[in-house]
Amino acid sequence: MVSGSDSPGNGFEPKILVFACNWCSYAGADLAGVSRLQMPPNCRVIRVMCSARVRPEFVITALSKGLDGVLVLGCHPGDCHYSEGNYFTRRRGLLLRKLLEFVGIEPERFQVRWVSASEGAKFAETVEQVTEQIRALGPNRPRSEVLGTEPGDR
């Protein structure tokens, strides 16, 4: 089972949340699939229309809730389906990475990459790389530290 086992190195398999924009990166992920590019099974993709939909609060929340890493994927700068969304993503990414690092969260745990619809291979490589990096870091936080919250009223 892919879950945050508490002991690093000892069969620890990180759980990584991936946000992918609908137009480029999700399509890139699809292409990786269509191309049958094999990759580690640690990532879970949430599709958003644009990487700029990913509010930093999502990243912070995911890490607080014990996920081991968050990867935000968007179109290459200049290729945004909405022309400029990924430029916002880039700024948020730059700032958030530094902030997280400042409070001692390894920068590998939050990454931003540009993956186009034709970059199935890049998607696969990115997943592989990020998974390895985070696997090497070990769990983001001990399970005892996090608490399940129902994200709202039913």
Place this chain on the structure above:
Amino acid sequence: MESQSVLVIGGGIAGIQASIDLANMGFEVYLVEKTPSIGGRMAQLDKTFPTNDCSMCILAPKMIECAGHERVHLLTYSDVVEMDGKAGDFRVTVLRKPRYVDVEKCTGCGECAEKCPRRVPDEFNVGLAKRKAAYLPFPQAVPRKMTIDAESCLYLTKGRCRVCEETCQAGAIDFEQQEELVELEVGAIVLATGFDPFDPGSLKEYGYGEIDNVITGLEYERLICASGPTGGHLERPSDGKVPGTIAFIQCVGSRDVNYKAYCSSVCCMHATKEAILANEHYPGLKSFIFYTDMRAVGKQFQEYIIRAREQYGVGYIRSRPGKITVNEETGNPVVWYDETIYGDAGDPERRVASMEVDLVVLCQALVPHSVHAEIAEKLGLMLDESGFIAIEDRLIRPVDTTVPGVFACGFCQGPQDIPDSVIQASAAAARVAEILAKKSKELEHA
């Protein structure tokens, strides 16, 4: 009032696209397809170049969109038997062949096929597999209705069996079904009858039909396809072994004045795609493509070739093999071809070389569909020398046939790939809209 209905003949990707566009433009569309399902040749493809999109994955939504459109009326398993009239006012008779299945009742569950005792070669899998006499041509078929093939059904040919009738919970089997003639009045006609593969058997030197491990491009396509008869396992015919080396021979019947003088346009990319797929499935597998000119002229095509060469190790050999023999011991085909070698002095020299491979794929010419000539005759259309539907004015009326009000798109009017076919399909829709608008407004023919 002129008819605002349109007849589209042929339910491949071009016919589907033309139907969807016309229906979206507000016309009532009658889409006549000869076989039990729309989808055409594209449905038989595993992947499409240059994106390697899974063909069915991008086609299936279109098929369903088309069939589900409120203004598209599907007439599958049907033939156009009579047509006359003129632009704005054609009368068409369509013969609906009996499926011997009541499509209102059939759920497409496949029980009848399961129980049907009669096995015949499966056209969809170009004969590489068997289907039953009661069948669904392929899993994603639209409409998803069973058909009983009158030519092979035991009951219909020999008068006994009717197992399907007993099996069908829905009571959909109906052996009483008769041919039905449907009369249509349409303002315009769009032809999208597509192509047939050329039978390479007539090129004796390549040994198709004689040498087990010499197959055609379309056969290969079904073999490599995950939904094909081998589940995507590339098994060569002689012994079911996965080939380690494959030779693709281009221009088989194409660019050859003895057969088809024209270039079939899609085979260079098709072979490249097949070679890429082979290597993707079996990373060690080595492919060689024997070509005359590598005609990769579309968007992202050159880049695809580069990837094939660099990433998938596809070998491109510029030579037209003279013959294919077989190594009786291994069953391996041997390709004989001219090659250029460089001597000690660096001087090139042509000599005959041979290459033993595990499998040979003949990328055969693609020829106008067999229904072509008949339909053309009924409509009084001219064909060009190669048998494609002739276009009156190539330059500014690229989809107009020689008869006003009749348009042709896709492979039936000349070899072309999917995007070009889709473009012509939409173009034909625009031309229909033009002439029907003009007709109804009594404007002069532009």
Place this chain on the structure above:
Amino acid sequence: MQDKLQEVVRKLLAEGAVDYFIGYCQSSQPYRAVPCFVSDESEVGKLVWGPLCGQNLSKYVLRANELDGKVGILLKGCDTRAVVELIKQHQIERDKIVAIGVPCQGQVDHRKLGKILGVSLEQVTSVQDVGDEFLVTVGEETKKVRKEEVLLDKCFRCKHPSAFGYDVTLGDVVPFTVDADAGEYAAVEELEALPIEERRAFWRKQFERCIRCNACREACYACYCKECLFERKTPRWLAAPPLLSENEMYHLIRAVHLAGRCVDCGECERVCPMNIPLGSLYRKIQKDVAELFDYEAGMEMDTVPPLVNFELDDQDPFM
């Protein structure tokens, strides 16, 4: 200065130029001044100005939105930046405010003062600004305290925006300068220099102590949202009990929200009952916003907030 202030405010009230005035008055504790609202000429005498007026009054100008008339406010250079941001963020219109600029010579951090004096602050009876030093009266005794030792941290980083024109000034409002070794982001840089595990440990210790009383949020001028993200029911971002992971989330999200907004007024740290060095967190964001996007909150009236703006050639380590 205080007299001049009172005179100006009296005039404003008399003329009906403002409905009321926001300034400081002496609290019951002589070592600190507190915000007060003066709406009648008779109350003007309450108003004070001196080295104990460190608190940021800008949040109170939002009340002007409920009035037909205007609100007068006493603004130190630093508070002005908050007002600039509030105007930029459409929270208040410039012409709802009558801004009185006051030249500030540095404000006392009473925690530092207490430490230096080594006595309970309750015994302090007055604090006077005499140039480089403060004269502090404790009981009978008057002590000299060097300004560098007791000033609020923010005073060492004093800046004054040029974007803002005061309606009245009580003297030249210019950045206050003080000789000190500390660089602009000294505290941040100190933490940045630590190995990442130590930083983690440091902040875990801080966040662990948080009791999520929300005082930092309540005190923050930039937390003007009608409904705070954390108060929403759908979705509920935070669980109720103050768990380390959730506290961390709270503070990091707050830090992100303050990017391009925090003007370093120090209210959050001032009000934190657990003495969490929140300023360092927000200073870090300020530092990065300045370095990465060349943006400083409250300095200009017509710039676009950094996270809803971009340059084509922004840094891009994400290729």
Place this chain on the structure above:
Amino acid sequence: MPKTRVGVFVCHCGNNIGGVVRVPDVVEYARTLPNVTYAEDNLYTCSEEGLSSIKDQIAKQGLNRVVVASCTPRTHEPLFKRACEEAGLNKYLFEFVNIREHCSWVHMHDPAMATEKAKELVRMGVAKACHLEPQQEFESDVFPAALVIGGGVAGMSAALGLANQGIQVHLVEKEQELGGLIRGVQTLFPTEQDTDELLRPLAERVKAHAHISVSLGSEVENVSGFIGDFDVSVRADGEVEGLRVGTIIVATGAEELKPVDLYRYGELPNVVTQLEFEEKFKSGGEIPRSVAIINCVGARIPKRTYCGRFCCATAIKNAIWIKERDPQARVYVLHRDVMAYGVEIEEFYRRAMELGVRFLRYDVESPPEVLGEDRAKAVKVQHQLMGKEVILPVDMVVLTTPLVARDDNGKLSKMLKVPLGSDGFFLEAHLKLRPIEFSTDGVYVCGAARYPSNIPESVSQAYAAAAKASIPIREGLVRVEAITAFCDERTCSACGNCVEACPFGAIELQQGRFGRTAHVNTAQCKGCGCCVAACPSGAMQQRGFSDMQVLSMIGALAEEMTGGVG
């Protein structure tokens, strides 16, 4: 509120999913998830059988949310949404889970992990589905006119294709006359018709058409708005005119590559490009006795990888043109691959050979060399068949160069919010099945602006674009997918972040019932969600991608860590 009843349909996709993921286990697991009242597996959920099962179960089980775990929403979402709709369920109550492209296909060798992952993905999908809400699509009117940018053959054909349907067309051409790039061309492949014979009547028809207004010497300066209602500023002679149109066709063409630094072009006077060759002889002139035509100049090289598609045909056409006028002339075509695809070009190629045009293949590694001091006197080439170097005496060298994208494509691409490919040509929505559409609704492309194409191809594309551009106008209505942003005015503080973040200018601060708040113009909203992420308070939300929905997915994913609440 009625109880949430989620139905989960897990697809085997034949063997595509079922061959790796243990689908029955996923179905079993789905049944244990909160609010899931029904789960089943299908061989192909997208088949008519699968779709009818979804419809049947909506009725039978009273499902009010549907989750399909199969392939990718990018191709199949509309299909399943429609099935829901047909069963009377609002289609926005459907959620898609991708367990093929993102799971079975990429973890083929790890069925156990793939199965676990599929379960988690389903859990996330179900979590989101529980928070989906029914949505109404926004509808807006379409202004019954179209804009065609570019007055070449493609642009003119597109304009006629629309105008002949009775649609008002504005045709904007940069130059002072219609015709575009081919004005300089003598004859046109494949009919060898005189270009002027084609262009003149075509241009006349365009100009005379009651439904076409032509603006010459004009440029599109700004475009705002959206499908159905674009505001276009066109500048002509310093004057700016505003146009209102429903759809836009880009037919701005391309230009011939001027091969500076190649084959001594620009240095020697008798080294010319194909277009220069045509222009030179269009007005008469002595036909050279010996000509070398070099193909693939500046094309199919690492710097410019694409093939110019029709340049081989151009070379053949001009080779024949010379031979037909002077059978004694020596014409060499130095080529790599001869791109004589299809029926006519191949025939043309054969005719050229019959006329005595000599085709010599060169290798890109050892390209031909132009010799001569002040004029090209000879071309040296490695003859591949003869296996030796040959020197061809010539009195003219014609370089066959590809079309290249126009520099100002970038400007137009920004204005129209449509992308360019790495080669600078406009990039369509899908190479295979949406070749003349953009992802941005209401904008289409044809001709060489998209990719080099010959006249019949460009005209086909133009008509295809006309068909697409006519559809919204004929329908009179566009529907906007309900993934748009909306503002909770009760809690909006009007900070204005969203206004700044919106790439489409769709948000304004307005005075309303709750004071000043942000207001989204739905017709202009494209559903990117930039504004939502920029809103600190969470007052701005996106339909189908709300904080609630995304957060519930994060929560579902983190469930094992967080102790499995919910």
